[in-house]
Amino acid sequence: MAGLAGILFVPGMSNAGVVDGVQTADGLTIYLGVVPAAVVRGHPADHPEAQMHGGTRRGQHIMHVVAAAFDKSSGARITKANVVAHITEPGGIQRSVRLQPMTVDGALTFGGYVTFARGIDYRIGIRVERPSHMQPSQPMQKPHQMHRIAPVTVHFTYTHD
Structure with missing residues (x-):
């Protein structure tokens, strides 16, 4: 059975209500997928996806938000990052959800x-x-300076139908 990530990031597939599910900014390409939590609940109890994020939540309209990030120039998958979804509803209601590595x-x-x-x-x-991360020293610079990488934020529109 194909995994959730494989299902979400196949070119040409729907992103379940996500408009323009691929965005590029500041050297990163970020994919967003939103699928019903029921898809994850459909896995056997011993399947890794069934245990993600402490187990699937139950209730109406619960969705699994999944993001993948890649370095635009090399295509390398970003594996070490803090990823947060900032969700804004009409009327300005906002909430944030930390997306856990999986x-x-x-x-x-x-x-x-x-x-x-x-x-x-x-x-x-x-x-x-x-x-x-540590940046290699350059001539006339201090050895091994820390290099801060600026956070990258991209925006998507999603409608739960």
């Missing part, structure tokens, strides 16, 4: 459960914050 079929993505009401257009900002 590995499905050997591919690392980030995901979490969110409740969405039907028929509402949501704006979802995906913020990817990568850790600072």
Whole structure:
């Protein structure tokens, strides 16, 4: 059975209500998928996806938000990052959900459960914050300076139908 990440990130497939499910900014390409939590609940109890994020939540309109980030120039998958979905509803109501790392079929993505009401257009900002890293020393510079990587945020529109 194909894993959730494989299902979400196949070119040409629907992104379940996500408008323009691929965004590129500041050297990252970020994919967003939103699928019903019932898809994850359909896995056997011993399947890794059934245990993601502490187990699937039950209730109406619960969706599994999944994001994958790639370096635009190299195509390398971003595996070390804090990823947060900032969700804005009409009227300015906002909430944030930390997307947890998850590995499905050997591919690392980030995901979490969110409740969405039907028929509402949501704006979802995906913020990817990568850790600072040591930068090799250059002539006339201090050795091994820490290089801070600025966070990247892209925005998507999602309607739960």
